Amino acid sequence: MKPVNFDYAAPESVADAIRLLVEARGEAKIIAGGQSLLPLLNMRMARPSLLVDLARIPGLDEVRLSDGWLEIGAMTRHAVVEAHPLVRRHAPLLAAAASFVAHHQVRNRGTIGGSTAHADPAAEEPLALLALDSELIAEGPDGAAKWPIGAFFRGPMTTALADAQVLVKLRVPCRGPSEGWAFREISRRRGDLALAAVAVWLRREDGICRDLRVALGGVADRPVRAKAAEAALRGCAWEPQIVDKTPALLEADIAPGSDVHATADYRRAVARELLVHALNEAWERVGELSPHC
Amino acid sequence: MANPPYKWISQRVRVREDRRFLTGQGRYVGDIRLAGMLEVAVLASPYAHALIKSIDVEDAIKQPGVVLAITGADLARDTDPIPQFLDLPRVRWYSLATDRVRFAGEGVAAVVATSRAAAEDALDFIKVEYEPLPALADPEAAMAPGAPVLHPDHGSNIAWQGAWTWGDVDGDFRRADRVVKTRLRWSRHSGVPLETFGTVAAWNSRLELLDVWASHQAPALSAQISTVLRFPSNRIRIHADLDVGGSYGAKRGQKQIALTTYLAMRTRRPLRYLEDRLENMAAGDGHGPDRVFDAELALSRTGECLSLRLHTVDDVGAYVGRGPLQIAKCITAIVGPYRIGSVRYSGLAVMTNKTNQNPYRGFGQSPHNFVLERLMDMAATELGLDRVEIRRRNLIPPEAFPYLIPSGSRYDSGDYPAVLDKALALAAYPNLLRFQAEARSQGRCIGIGIAACIEPSGANTAFFALMNPKHKTSLVPEGARVGVDSRGKITVAIGFASTGQSHETMVSQVIAEVMDIAPEEVAVIRADSLAGIPSVPPTGSRMSLMLSGAVLGAAQKILAKMKRIAAHNLGVDPETVEYAGGVFRRKDGSGAGLAFAEVALIAHTRKHQMPPDMEGGLSELYVMEVPGGGHLPDVAGRMQSYPAYTFSVHIPVVEVNPRTGEVRFLDYFAAHDCGTPIHPDIVEGMVYGGIAQGIGAALFEKFVYAEDGQFLSSTFMDYLLPSANEIPPIKMVEHVTPGPHHPFGAKGTAEGGYLTAPAAVASAVEDALSPLGVRVTELPMTPALLLALIGNGRRR
Incomplete structure (x- = not known):
């Protein structure tokens, strides 16, 4: 369990990082918090x-507001995502998802950008990002790139990021x-990756569900939306007989292993x-906090 | 315990080991630094079963920092096979595979280099050509005719089979009103240690000795190394001044130690082989029992247990270490705490393509207790009796002790109904039942578990002969040497390394009690294997009985000698002298006394003041032998086995989510009788830790092998240990029935938590889901398993 020999560089700008990645011709790996990468290195995988x-x-760990968006630097630690007043106020779903990531020690080191770029299909934060219809911004040798979150995950541990692109920012x-x-999440032990997890965002006006997005983790090769249930x-008006029928609609959207x-x-x-509980919880939560954005 | 008759025994004195562990001063194999020390890495087989067609280490030897690379052929040429505990001359076991690999992860070559990283780099340059063979990951498949055979020279995968009948089993079954029958599965798990297995070995050219530091808990280690290396045991020095970072039976490391000592002798350089986690999990030979049970209990209409029939198939892995002997251990307490008049017990040890089985806390008693308690719950259900009541009707009554069980052991003492009552009172059982009924009416699945358990303690391993007639062990000694120096200061030497059970504290308490000094004044050292202290490391809950007995014996020899010196100087008969408060004086209190330190000074420096025929100095060794031991089993397989019997009752309370299969503890109650507790905090620590391991076994832990023999649980993401989040606060009550075989009335206590908890948690989960028709027959009870059982129950 010792990694193979590797060189290490800690550039002080994104441009330098990109240059190093280009020069390495696909042989380099980006390290953020290292919570997933280090075991892979040690096991020589x-x-x-x-x-x-x-x-x-x-600047890669900044959290700030910009024109109705919450911008979170890719190097922001899970613990900061979980506790940051701006995240808790403007993206409480994301803060909640971060609280399910592993244990304190891992949350203090691991980053939201690292987790998103690692793309474990059972990771928590990507579900919240998906339910919130976030955007991801990267920089690379050909300039900046932007993806809606729904276009980012391509499979297990696989994303739209090209070889020398660096994920720099998440916009929620x-x-x-x-x-x-x-x-909502079920895991074998507290802090383990999800066996199944559900993130729900919805907008409720006059007793009608005007819009909603439901993201599921641990049940496919990437985070997926429950399109049929949505x-x-x-x-619709929020009738139990409709909500209670949504679980049966999941089948087309998930493919668990x-x-x-x-x-x-x-x-x-x-x-x-989890789905029914999460839907009802989200519905009831409308109006619970008054956001100022 | 109210007003104990002792000054230091049963007191919560400071646990002297805590300081070094809490301040980071534990000294483990990983902390040992020897000048010029090399490191070892082992190349693991990717196949579960394959022939090695060719293997070439030449390129590895050329890599930077590499000193030596070897294969199994080197070991087959230079060493003898590793001793196995069953009589299997045609199963040859070496540290590295020779011509065939028998489990995924088995070592095929080893590299010695200047660092572990350099050694691992060199592994990439070893070329191995394999011819894969069909693999076996299921013991019953391995027994089937036509199954691939792991050791063709042995001719089958069955390493051992046997059967014993004690009493009129067939008659009792004929007379029974009811027979309950079940098949149970106990899955492979173990006492996964925080510290993996490690050995440092160094040829000491100055003293012409092989120095060994190993993170082990292995009896007769010198003899084993001596056999493998064909090297005299008195030139192998095993150091005991070492902390072992977790073991609970698993740390035997026979092949790891054999490999490391061989490499040290071959290179004449100090070196270390410290497993990484992947090696430890996949190939450390540290997995516990892996059993299929077919069990039948014969009962009368009123729930009286008449007879037990039990057959077990144990998956022992690729070679035979100490693990399979766990099949026979339960004979020591085959009927548990119940009056069961006759027993038939049979079993097979089957070899499969898995890493070797080794002991785990209780040496097979935990799976046995799981079987007994599952049968009791089944019997209660089928007879329509309360689960507490059926146990109460069958408990051995207090007036029946000493109680002879059918397999020949005599239980020493106990008051099982009293302990049961204490557990029920602690749990406020009637309130629990009311709470459960209310919760059930609201659709909640609340379960109350009940399990009773016997923990045999004192480790009489004469039962080994039941499985291997060549293994004639009728003596399991433990020695301690007590010395008093010329200043009157006391040092105790013990002969084994710390595996974390606070033995140094116990030794200091015993000396303090006998010598009437404070425990802090006693020095305790750990002597090496050449110091002449017979020792078997902590196994079978033996040390509270055996080590304390040894220390007590040696201290009493010292005191007797000092009394003679004092009497000689006081001019009186030794019989008239007593010792108290640091002074020897006449029992009638008359005349002057002689202080302890003065007597010590005389013994060391003043021959003219000593009785003429007396040896100088104050140093005494006492070797404690197992009470009631000294015999091998009789022809019927009966024997007096372990000497002291601890008793527990656990009552866990759980809630199961019937829609997700998740289990949540609402409470956990335990009543425990280990005789006189020498140190109540240590007893509680043992019980709590054991319960945590038992909860792991019940709900989380399993070494999983795929059908093709690939190992799927090699990291802590896949092998789940319970954490503080999963273990509930434990409420515990003690009961004290003094053990008659110990001067202070102590019995062993290291295993009971783990022996009782799996059965108790299974009982609780089954109770929670009984309205849904669920029967628990398999551990661990994962959420997926429970949800499937709930689905099956509903369909029925």
């Missing part, structure tokens, strides 16, 4: 010739009035179970 550490680049729409949210509820922790059947069953 990743064998990069160079690690480019983003820790010394100023600020919570508006009449919006509700919920995050369609069944969008524009089996592993040592749970069978595909189990993941499917608890995703359905």
